[in-house]
Amino acid sequence: MNIQQHILQLRDTLTQHNYNYYVLDQPTISDFDFDVKLKELQALEDAHPEFADEHSPTKRVGGAITKNFETVVHDHRMYSLDNSYSKEDVLDWETRVKKVIDGKVQFVCELKYDGASISLTYENGILLKAVTRGDGVQGDNVTANIKTIRSVPLRLKGDYPPKFDIRGEIVLPFEGFIKMNEERVEIGEEPYRNPRNTASGSLKLQDSAEVSKRPLECLLYNITGNNLNSDTQFESLEKARAWGFKVPKAAALVNSIDDVFEFIDYWNIHRHDLPYETDGVVVKINDLHQQDELGYTAKSPRWAIAYKFKAEQVSTRLNEITYQVGRTGAITPVANLEPVELAGTTVKRASLHNADQIEKLDIREGDEVFVEKGGEIIPKIIAVDLTKRPADSRPTHYIENCPECGTALVRNDGEAQHYCPNYNGCQPQIIGRIQHFISRKAMDIEGLGGETVALLVKENLITDYSDLYTLTKADVIPLERMAEKSADNLINGIEASKEIPFERVLYALGIRYVGETVAKKLVKHFKSITNIADATLIxxxxxxEIGIRIAESVVDFFNSEQNQIIVEQLRDCGVQMEISAEKLANQTNKLEGQAFVVSGVFESLSRDELKKMIEDNGGKVSSSISSKTSYLIAGDNMGPSKRTKAEKLQIPIISEAEFKKILK
Known part of the structure; x- marks a missing residue:
């Protein structure tokens, strides 16, 4: 056997042993023997660099240094899940599903592991990149760190697709977490708070050799891509396991919602026996064609729901109620608590939401209160222990003036929150609007963070977000913690943001009630900022989908002389204030006023491509048939009830080819 063959044989042997140990939990070789073989391979690779392979088992020890993690756009968006906290919510979800889906529905139940979400991309069976969730649209490239995790295969085996993404959670098992903390305490360091945050923080360590020392694991649960050759979620999990991924075995295929509840009840008790943090159950529609039929909302898949286990509760003392001012002027009362441990973190503050909530709970300073984490993330006060209320307790009197600028607060009819109306003179509002403007989903200005924005405002270098575009390097370099390179990055990031498309610019302006989805609808309809500014309520x-509340807010925003000046300054600085010519070239009004339902599997286009063509040409896509439906575009495997309903309502049923003819 020659040197190259020996190296290849050692790699295959070590990869198999790694899989047996970290994925199957069935080691067939001692740690000592594994290390001996690994050292032998390392020595051979060092002596023969011509046979180097970046996917060799020797690369698992890390060593790559990443100072700045590259931002990468996901090929397929990473959606978040709708959360439910009761079985009634799950039943409501099933009802919504069955309104759209014909025939039998099967469910896949999976445990919801509490870790850091990751998307792994494989091409020709090789790990190409690993990207964090980020905001769902884009995340950070952490490939060098992920390669050190032994349960992540660097090279796949079996019959895998040419290219695909697989999603999962990076978790830190309890055993490894306890051991890490014991070592930290021994050397006089503060112990880590909880496994989830430690796992998440590990992904952003700059030295991958440090990551390799942490006993992280990667649990996979969803394959995404084109031509995956799987018809069901459960089948795709089994295939992923065969290719070499660590897919939790707790997943179950069930035939009814009663079976789903049985799964939930079982794991609500037995989750405490698991080696990882688990905070709920994810229920998915098994059939991938049915998933496609159900589609997505702006944030979540309609074909899945997360049932969250009941949150942990503790009691503690409410020391003081303070008030925060948001970017819209909304006032949020905050409970400042005696610090208490809750679900692995120390809780010191909790939102009280509004005056109605305070009145409803009759909550007062000095009260003993019960606190839980909503979704085990956000602390909230759920009740007051009246048996421990001090004798001299006084009812809470909600503030009447802004805690920052002193302006008298207002509360509009039908609204729960109080507002500070001093839009242009209240500093937290100004800072908040600019922080929203630069955020990742908006202008995504690299090199500029929330703290720097606050500093720029306090130093009177900017008074609104249009002032960002007049900043110079000389302006920012005197700021605290601002080095030469940081100043360059900030100015370059501001310049690069001029290429951000118009729909994100409109969202960035921070018009009340205009979120990402509404901004896209307004841009698609009006095409330019001038047309939106000139638009009447009607x-x-x-x-x-634009209601009176949104319309009034848009009109109010553009009626403000100050806002008109800011928008004009942004335009003059080169910020995108209309749809690009390239995008306009692909849009028409051919289908304006027409509503389409798309159902089934199509030959040359995916369902998403069909929907995009409809919307790009002025049409509307609906998930269910009604008397307002113009056409049902029918593909293979379309449910019979949709056809029956369309025929009953005399709605034309057309094929993919006929739809293309309509467009022509």
């Missing part, structure tokens, strides 16, 4: 409410 013009706005005629846009699909």
């Amino acid at each position: 013009d706005l409410v005629t846009v699909d």
Whole structure:
């Protein structure tokens, strides 16, 4: 056997032993023998660099240094799940599903592991990149760190697709977490708070050799891509396991919602026996064609729901109620608590939401209160222990003036929150609007963070977000902690943001009630900032899904002389204030006023591509058939009830080819 063959044989042997140990939990070789073989391979690779392979088992020890993690756009968006906290919510979800899906529905139940979400991309069976969730649209490239995790295969085996993404959670098992903390205490360091945060923080360590020392694991649960050759979620999990991924075995295929509840009840008790943090159960529609039929909301898949286990509760003392001012002027009362441990973290503060909530709970300073984590993330006060209320307790009197600028607060009819109306003179509002403007989903200005924004405002270098575009390096370099390179990055990041497309610019302006989805609808309809600014209330409410509240907010924003000046300054600085010519070239109004339902599997286009063509040409896509439906575009495997309903309502049923003819 020659040197190259020996190296290849050692790699295959070590990869198999690694799989047996870290994925199957069935080691067939001692740690000592594994290390001997690994050292032999390392020595051979060092002596023969011509046979180097970045996917060799020797690369698992890390050593790559990453100072700045590259931002990468996901090929397929990473959606978040809708959460439910009761079985009634799950039943409501099943009802919504069955309104769209014909025939039998099967469910896959999976445990919801509490870790750091990751997307792994494989091409020709080789790990190409590993990207964090980020905001779902884009995340950080952490490939060098992920390669050190032994349960992540660097090279796949079996019959895998040419290219695909697989999603999962990076978790830190309890045993490894306890051992890490024991070592930290021994050397006089503070112990880590909880496994989830430690796992998440590990992904952003700059030295991958340090990551390799942490006993992280990667649990996979969803394959995404084109031409995956799987018809069901459960089948895709089994295939992923065969390719070499660590897919939890707790997943179950069930035939009814009663079976789903049985799974939930079982794991609500037995989750405490698991080696990882688990905070719920994810229920998915098994059939991938049915998943495709159900589609997505702006944030979540309609074909899945997360049932969260009941949150942990503790009691503690409410020391003081303070008030925060948000970017819209909304006032949020905050409970400052005696620090208490809750679900692995120390809780010191909790939102009280509004005056109605305070009145409803009759909550007062000095009270003993019960606190839980909503979704085991956000602390909230759920009740007061009246048996421990001090004798001299006084009811809470909600503030009447802004805690920052002293302006008298207002509360509009039908709204729960109080507002500070001093839009242009209240500093937290100004800072908050600019922080929203630069955020990742908005202008995504690299090199500029929330703290720097606050500093720029306090140093009177900017008074609104249009001032960012007049900043110079000389302006920012005197700021605290601002080095030469940081100043360059900030100015370059501001310049690069001029290429951000118009729909994100509109969202960045921070118009009340105009989120990402509403901004896209307004941009698609009006095409430019000038047309939106000139639009009347009637013009706005005629846009699909734009109600009177949103319309009034848009009109109020552009009626402000100050806002008009800011928008004009942004335009003059080169910020995108209309749809690009390239995007406009692909849009028409051919289908304006027409509503389409898309159902089934199609030959040359995916369902998403069909929907995009409809929307790009002015049409509307609906998930269910009604008397307002113009056409049902029918593909293979379309449910019979949709056809029956369309025929009953005399709605034309057309094929993919006929739809293309309509467009022509």
